Amino acid sequence: MAGNAFAVTPPELAGSLQGQFEVNNSGAATYGIDIAVPPGTNGMEPKLALVYSSSSGAGPFGPGWSITGLSExxxxxxxxxxxxxxxxxxxxxxxxxxxxxxxxxxxxxxxxxxxxxxxxxxxxxxxxxxxxxxxxxxxxxxxxxxxxxxxxxxxxxxxxxxxxxxxxxxxxxxxxxxxxxxxxxxxxxxxxxxxxxx
Incomplete structure (x- = not known):
């Protein structure tokens, strides 16, 4: 039986986002991912992170997700x-x-x-x-x-x-x-x- 040979190229490995995982005092699992921002003059730039908490409800970025780094x-x-x-x-x-x-x-x-x-x-x-x-x-x-x-x-x-x-x-x-x-x-x-x- 004649056939054509095909080269199979495996997919590139998927990337990952560096984050910090911890369990807080109330037992909720949290995961934070720092958001890269352009550098500001004399360090004047926000320190933002996308944070997941298993104890949080619906957020603007999906269930359990919110953005942190801006004071109120x-x-x-x-x-x-x-x-x-x-x-x-x-x-x-x-x-x-x-x-x-x-x-x-x-x-x-x-x-x-x-x-x-x-x-x-x-x-x-x-x-x-x-x-x-x-x-x-x-x-x-x-x-x-x-x-x-x-x-x-x-x-x-x-x-x-x-x-x-x-x-x-x-x-x-x-x-x-x-x-x-x-x-x-x-x-x-x-x-x-x-x-x-x-």
């Missing part, structure tokens, strides 16, 4: 241990604030008003300030001076504020990072018109 300040409820009483988030001046999940403590002024200075509950020597007023229910934006000389601004631009249906600000996301030399990085967000998420 959000409203927090009052607690018995820190405030002497427990309460829910009210979207009023009674609310407290958290920086990336860590509670902010007012050290000079009242919570949520213009010019109040805060510190982080676990001391990081960052000086946090609230600025302006948004509908009388909290600050319009925040700024933070870190001990490494960087200044972060949160919620100054309208696309960096996540609001609820009543236009109360729920989350102030970082929109500008600057250093002492005048180098800066601006961050712009797209907002999901259905969920309000940035």
């Amino acid at each position: 300040i959000s409203r927090c409820p009052t607690t018995q241990g820190q405030d002497g009483y427990s309460g829910e988030i009210e979207y009023s001046l009674a609310d407290r604030f958290c920086l990336d999940g860590q509670r902010l403590i007012a050290v000079n002024g009242d919570y949520g008003v213009d010019g109040t200075q805060y510190r982080t509950r676990i001391e990081t020597f960052a000086r946090v300030y609230s600025h302006g007023a948004h509908l009388g229910h909290g600050p319009e934006y925040f700024s933070i001076e870190f001990k490494n000389g960087l200044t972060y601004r949160y919620g100054y631009t309208s696309n960096s504020r996540q609001e609820n249906i009543n236009t109360d600000v729920v989350v102030w996301s970082v929109d500008r990072i600057s250093d002492r030399s005048g180098n800066y990085m601006s961050i712009t967000y797209d907002q999901d018109i259905f969920s309000g998420a940035l």
Whole structure:
């Protein structure tokens, strides 16, 4: 039986993405993949990662997936241990604030008003300030001076504020990072018109 001979070329080996796997204290499996970004002047570039957590629900990148590396300040409820009483988030001046999940403590002024200075509950020597007023229910934006000389601004631009249906600000996301030399990085967000998420 006559036939033709065919050369079979095996496929190239599939690549892999370098990442970090760990199991956190609650038993959730997490996997993080660093996202390469172009270098910025004097190191002024974001440190982004795509992160999977087995305990997370649906995210913008699929079930369990989210992006990390951009800081935010959000409203927090009052607690018995820190405030002497427990309460829910009210979207009023009674609310407290958290920086990336860590509670902010007012050290000079009242919570949520213009010019109040805060510190982080676990001391990081960052000086946090609230600025302006948004509908009388909290600050319009925040700024933070870190001990490494960087200044972060949160919620100054309208696309960096996540609001609820009543236009109360729920989350102030970082929109500008600057250093002492005048180098800066601006961050712009797209907002999901259905969920309000940035």
